[in-house]
Amino acid sequence: MKKTLWILLFLMSTGINAQKIDLSYYLPKGVTYNEKIPTPKSIIGHEVGEWHITHDKLLQYMENLAAVSDRVQLEKRGKTFEGRPLILLKISSPENLQNIAEIRRNHLANVNGEQVDIEQQPVVVYQGFSIHGNEASGSNAALALAYYLTAAEGPEIQELLNKSVILFDPSLNPDGLQRFAYWANIHKASEINPDPNDREYHEVWPGGRTNHYWFDMNRDWLPVQLPESKVRIKTFHEWKPNILTDHHEMGTNSTFFFQPGIPERTHPLTPELNQELTREIGTYHAKALDAIGSLYYSEEDFDDFYYGKGSTFPDINGGIGILFEQGSSRGHAQESDHGVLRFPFTIRNQFTAALSTLEAAKAMRVKLLQYQRNFFKKARTEGANKGILFGDAKDKSKTLALVNVLKKHQIKVHRLKKDVVKSGKKYSSTSSFVVPYKQQQSRLVKAIFDKRTQFRDSLFYDVSAWSFDHAFGVDAEANVSLELLGDEIVTPSNNSGTVSAKSGLGYLMPWNEYYTPKVLNALLNKELRAFVGMKKFTNNNRTYDYGTIFIPVQNQCLSKEALYAYLKELVAESGVALQAVSTGLNGGIDLGSRRFKRVKKVSVAMLVGDGVSSNDAGEIWHLLDRRYGMKLTKLSTDYVTRVDLSRYTTIVVPNSRSLSPEAVVKLKTWVKNGGVLIGFRNSLRWMKQRGLFKATFKKPKNDQVTGVSFENKRLQSGAQVIGGAIFKAALDRSHPIAFGYKNKDLALFRNTTVFMAPDAKSYNNPIQYTQTPLLSGYISEENLELLKGSVPFKVQRLGKGRVIGFTDNTNFRAFWYGTNKLFMNAVFFGKLM
Template identity: 60%
Template sequence: MKKLLLFSFLFCTILSAQNKVDLSYYLPQDVTYNNNIPTPESVIGHQVGHWHVTHDKLVQYMYALAESSDRVTIENRGKTFEDRPILLLTITSPTNHQNIDAIREAHIAATNTKTTNNSNRPIVVYQGFSIHGNEPSGANAGLLAAYHLAAAESNDVKELLDNTVILFDPSFNPDGLQRFAYWANTNKSINLSSDPSDREYSEVWPGGRTNHYWFDMNRDWLPVQLPESRARITSFHKWLPNILTDHHEMGSNATFFFQPGIPSRTHPLTPKLNQEITRAIGDYHAKALNKIGSLYYTEESYDDFYYGKGSTFPDINGSIGILFEQASSRGHVQETENGLLTFPFTIRNQFTAALSTLEAAKNMREEILNYQQNFYENARNEGAKEKGKAIVFGDSKDAARTYHLAEILNRHKIKFHEIKQDFTANGKRFKKGYSYIVPKNQKNTRLINAMFEKRTTFQDSLFYDISAWTFPLAFNLDYAEGVSINNLGNEVTNLQQKEGKVTAMSSYAYLMEWHEYYSPKVLNKLLNKDIRAKVALKRFGMNGKDYDYGTILIPVQNQKLKDKDLHAFLTKLAKESHVQIDAVNTGLTSGIDLGSRNFKTVYKPKIALLVGDGISSYDAGEMWHLFDTRYNITITKLDTKSINYAGLSRYNTIIVANTSSLSKNNSEKLKTWTRNGGTIIAYRNAVRWLNSNEFAKLDFKKMKRTAKDISFEQRGDYNGAQVIGGAIFEAKIDRSHPINFGYKNDKIALFRNTTIFMNPSKDSYNNPIQYTKDPILSGYISKPNLDSISNTVPLQIKKLGRGKVVAFTDNTNFRAFWYGTNKLLMNAIFFREEL
């Protein structure tokens, strides 16, 4: 009993002590600080670690530092979706600040030409914190790091600032950080509970990890689809930092990780010297963490393969990317396998690693500057070997998808040109105005290779993230490599979208082809305006033009708008959405006439997207973002808690993004709604839910795997190798089926990261999309899985009463940059009556 009382006393003492840490707990003991520089506590109102800093207070402190220190300048690079500022501090010596433009120009110049003397140039370090909002120790450590760099008066810090330009990003993810800080702070007790079951350590859906639209911000460095990413990528290419650090958190029972990761899982395009330098920098982290007694590990768990992550993207751009992972307290203090884990402790480790990075940068400055210079010299030599070659990409029917891929290249400072004239390559026709050509002989040729390569052989069969991201396949564009630069037209220096137009005014009808990416946006606005529209189920021709499946017909007669007003409205929509709408003056065609029954009325979609407990926030967020930012389609985010009492009759389409199960009551209500005429669209694991709840009878291929000659130690790797973490596969499509309207080719590239394999229907016309016999285009898949996926189908459409069930095995809207399959969802929504 006495021992129990003693433990309770010590336990309470530890919890009380957590609230009483001061700056001396964090900061180096042998450094004095300038009293004229405000401490974090003096501005934000509490000691670092006592509360989770909210983003508004973080911003307040960073501006206070910039106002008080001649070592710090600050810029606002834009806004998040929730209108929070995206800040960047530049921290260096006052002398360097006076010459900052010249320093940057010299730094960039060294990557463009070979020079021999790097002894006098500062090294550039980009330090970024908490790209996942509920991994807050990084951003909170940023308060301390910024204060230390602005106020420390030691000779070591002054020497560091003389020789280093620090690009300091205090919060990679402002919206997520704010969301999580609110959660942790509002659930904090005066008497802290360390029980992992306490509400403080279990966020409500969707959690604070993601940004406003529930995206994992650490997967967008290469696609650059989100405002926070675009700001930091602009800064990255403006400076080309030598080192970039990315401060994260992991499970509470872990310790502290720093890179390099697992050696066999480094992307082959990353130079070996990159990992050697990363390992040498790691020695500085080890020494610093040894000093404060913190446990750590390296070369395990994490990898450097997918270039869309913050710690890997720098590696293909001549920089050294470094990931830090700190065991997370997920609140203020939590019981773990390693004892009580306090929030201040997690902050101190991150702060320590931030300083050890700078120590390594200072001491390894010339070596790392030389590495970057040689990286680009070698890249130029590689490019010179292909100076007569280029990559061409485009879609002769869709300028918008072509534009959006070019937009990514533009953000990454990759040069590209118009094509001089129409030409054919790799059996594809490339049309001027709808295609761009990328010469290989340029500075960022290695980045070009990383974005366009198709890779199907790998050193390792395990991946921390996706194994393929081939951009022209993601955009479903025609492309060809190794084409002659004789096809180069003018370099594109002012990228613009195709100008939309209505060809003339008509008193009869207008036609809009469905190929263009933004055609669903136009159709939705027409239907919202109560303008009648029909869709062509067959092809036809008129006025010397062939119109494909899915062409939209807008009759002029019996509309709510008069002729002139309708023309004006269509003109506005065409310009806004970059599409062409053709005026026609007759109903006679070479094919189905415009009054044919093969033109079917399109009805206004009324969409609910299931969100909340049981639904993947990533998948749901990607769809929300698609509807909201690309197509301007209003949807209802229907929480799973509300299904049972919601009036579902107001919707004609309900989307279940990805779920393993819903309650029996919810499932029955959704099934009744579908049977009464609704269209339910389900993705990924939700297709199994459809099957088990008898929405549709789906025939899944059963997998047979036997681990032979596998030791107990190897079991994890064996099972991991059977995962499809993210690869790209080829499927053949029936273009006459409404689900495929708008696609001009009979093959499509599909992203897949599940092992859900559906057998095809016995009726061939019920298999509008089917994987080919040997479908792998890019990425890793095990031999058993490759055998299993052959000739299966990623889509099944079934009837249930008067309703429709649309089942996709995989996400067609992956991470906002899989433009090539977005239209499959739009077709399921707008043409649901015809499926």
């Protein structure tokens, strides 16, 4: 028995290592190739699939192809946060590439409803690979596919290139791909070990899935906050592709998935014909995968609901989005339920599906072009002759941030013609805008501002709500008259800041504008003194709200003239307005009042590493670093016990599992000595268990559900998940956590089932969910009852310090501008709470 087992293991091992893979393993049989086109191995030094491709070598090969092939044009569109080029290859016949500008004009003319002979028009296909860097079979397949498209010869490839323009994006996430390739390659042995316990298959935190700031970029197609997203969305709208493919990986024990997803989980704004065409394209994938003996499935998993994913975004833009999910080897070879899953096998499946996509596009070319024409024809006539009005009279910066996103999606936006009041909210013509419903992108407008609380299904692969007026924290009024339309915005302008005059007394900075934390942080780091007003007041007939910052002139480290010059420079690009004051005598608290509290310089650290959500941590890092210009020390959980914490005023604990007992003791001592600890989401549970945080958490009673079959058990439990929905909370604007907000209520994004009971004293509940909190998205009836009246925020004393808890993510995916100020208030004013 032992001998037989040894022989089987030996054969399995030698089978993995002895089978030499060359390029022919991937390529179609019976095709000849142009010898002048370099193979991947001749440039990168190894066969496709022998090692994981690093981004620099991938780039090198694509540049070589563009240099020698007349079927390729290479475009460098920008750079990642780490400086890696974001490239695009346009692949088509030489004749098409010579007339590529004319082809694009005609393609867009068809989109715009002009008379174009679509029988003569090429179909446009955008093929994108490995937006999750550790789902690497896609980008590795791009090597073989690029070679095939440039080197294959014969009538079939010629017809394909004549009838299509391929927008080829070999790496949607260069930084993540590089990080993962390094990990997989440094652990590769000459005798490949498929044991799933091997370190090769267990990346260290944060892994290669995300980009530099640890964002999942497959959630950013709609918000467009990251450099990688900005260039691909620009390309998308410049071309309006008929098909867009998004190559991913899933669990090792899975096979291969292609869309459609689960039919009941398709967004209602997606036309049924879109799904019918997706199914028809799927028949080409099935035929191609059958031919190589690969298993697959469709319509049993994933969904087409959230339009911020690559496979769903095209569906609201007149195209067909296709998600591919390949069971992942997560390295070079790994045991699975289907045998040893080898990296080259995963690459071949991705290559095969990419090629079958092109075959489908060629065969369905006229049908796809006609669908696209009709999609936009109907879109231009839909919707009443009205629009949606949005803005924030006291915060133009975040309003302009929303305008910028809309313009990136080619949505028409107009200035507000005149000041108006709608539903009790004031809209200023200088900081408010109107989007007409009836325009070419009318369906995308509906999707962006979509609000719904009724659904066909209760399970979601991603969020169930993302309404951008709530996300950006602006006031909005639907169905306004187009008489309010002012000039159309062509290019959004920056919100330039001002200093009203030179003062010998001081300057006041209302805390409403989005970038005030950046200005305050710079002031404090310059060793300038600043004070925050704890009450409302008037100065020189101007009204100032809670949280106004006062910057005195006297006893500063800069002279009066130097301070004025520095302040003008500081606010120039921030959109922040400083008002010079000539008297300290106010209506209400005077400028010398004890109710103006000194704001101290902050030094912020954040826990990262094992047990911490890298997505949540990355959002905080990005916010402080890129938006507010603040230094952030990232403290790994594996060495925090050895760090002198006294140098930090504030420590942030993102959504996480528990720390070691030693780390908790160290944090507790630090807080008692005056530190401010800010915890998010599930971290509050272990903080309570370890005596750092006092709270009562309400739990749903899911174990009492009856009448659910075994088949539907997973559906029932999944229905209790809050994958992402939007809820209304009441604000006590006098509390420092609410400084800078002008309304008495606030839209909060929630993707957790942490329900915190309110305090018995009302003033300790400055943010509290209302009794009718649901604004948009899905929540079960059981969870909705628990949410009503609960609180998403608590602050408590611990010795000389404070512990602050948020049940919700205030910094979600970099586009939830509306609640960033809550987090920044906790950072700067935590000791005042």
